[in-house]
Amino acid sequence: DQQVKQNSPSLSVQEGRISILNCDYTNSMFDYFLWYKKYPAEGPTFLISISSIKDKNEDGRFTVFLNKSAKHLSLHIVPSQPGDSAVYFCAASGLDSNMLTFGGGTRLMVKP
């Protein structure tokens, strides 16, 4: 039972354009959401997070949007850069647990 899903295994974007990565969840008890970036042979690197009391959080080129009614979140990267090429994971946790539930990841390729 996958509680967090990233339905696009890969995404290819031209440098300078916007990258939009999507994530859906099923557990209505999730109240904190995070995005991590992962390069091969390295650990996940924290990018940005959002609490369920907000619908948007922005940090530089990265913006996360949360639509609670649709149980959907997205990560926008603008402008995209070749160094952004990596696997992106969304993750969620609930009020009563610090455990993170991860999606399967989306491989982003930014072409120069």
Next chain:
Amino acid sequence: NAGVMQNPRHLVRRRGQEARLRCSPMKGHSHVYWYRQLPEEGLKFMVYLQKENIIDESGMPKERFSAEFPKEGPSILRIQQVVRGDSAAYFCASSPGFDTQYFGPGTRLTVL
């Protein structure tokens, strides 16, 4: 400020041997988490520990796996009598409390 440290980075074991994976959290972090990533999958929660206490081990296999976080020294994830299906990347994360988790570089376990 050193990040989360894990060693060894790569570990090769034959079936039936024991594997010990170590994790030193970031300075000031008293919460440690272990996650496992099987090939082509997302990260799966295994166990959450605070100093000398296991808080949540709901993701740990019932047999052969154990974890500890002693008062002094690193957290240890121990796998007894390894089997080929244990081959995976094992990531440790730490946090100062109910907060963002920061990940180490991982230990890649290969069981021959």
